[in-house]
Amino acid sequence: MPENVQTSEPTDAGARPAARPGGRNARVRSQILAATMELVARDGVTGLRYEEIAELAGVNRNSVYRNWPDRAELVKDALLQYAKDSAPLHDSGDLRRDLVDFLVALAERLSSSVGRAMLQTTVAATVNTDLTEAMRAAYDQQFAAARRRFESAVDKGEIPPVDSYFLTELLSGPVYLYVNRRRHPFTREVAEKIVDVVLAGIHATTS
């Protein structure tokens, strides 16, 4: 992952904002990564062109080349940002609310064109190594966040010690089916029911 993003355009304050989080650099970086995801969803990884990314992001082409000389790295960073932004697992101190928020956001992501493209890649017969690698990294990041969240809940005595992979799949699995089968809408109420049943089940089966 590049340490910072350098652009050839003048910055707001006329100085390098590399060290300022949320500043222009972070914005440019975020725009490039968002544009990359949009184009990957539309054309796939093999059709990805840096010029189009720059145009869609509204940035200088060199900003893309300089910071991501390796296309695989760009795709990976784009996916990591996307996965994090589109369905974050917060730690508000209220596990139930955080999980419900996460499932609702996950359902929205899965319904989006980018989410749909990612899912198609996951189940595709032909394996695209760049994208497959990137998706592996995105899942790792997601599971790491889930593990941290569950550990924090275990520490507070909210839930007994759990296998975080198992718990994550148990919670998010039904969301995929609701969204993809399009039989019944995935509402916040459904998300609450899933979280309530699963958390109660974890409590009841762990002694």
Place this chain on the structure above:
Amino acid sequence: MPENVQTSEPTDAGARPAARPGGRNARVRSQILAATMELVARDGVTGLRYEEIAELAGVNRNSVYRNWPDRAELVKDALLQYAKDSAPLHDSGDLRRDLVDFLVALAERLSSSVGRAMLQTTVAATVNTDLTEAMRAAYDQQFAAARRRFESAVDKGEIPPVDSYFLTELLSGPVYLYVNRRRHPFTREVAEKIVDVVLAGIHATTS
């Protein structure tokens, strides 16, 4: 769905065995439907040819034409049989065991080439109406079986009254993720954990 399957070949007993379940006719029918699924998985619905089906099934071409003049109907019947045979939900009287068996069989189906092809169709952007319709019918059949099984369990007081769609998706959702992510193997032990947590959760949240 055709009432019976007529073949131009002589039957074992030299008489029409239409009314004999499990007889030659049922076998021919089953062979045709299995061959259809295999070819749909390999080539998709648009590439489906009756001659190839007959050849693969080892039956007379007329057997296919006569009984399924409509290709969409053939694809639907093939999928219905496949869905039923590949992951049946039995009623042995032991709900836990029946559900664990179902999840284990579902994981096997999803890992197979036919299951994989079906999943790709489900998440594909391009909609093939014949196959989409057939898959709808197969899901309807699956949910009807699940509803019957849950109702029988409710009648016996094994579980409180439940939304069978919700319960089915809650149980089978994680199986899809385990199989498709290929991170951790989906074992019988995992299936048991899912069933135990979900059933305990259903009990604990319904009063």
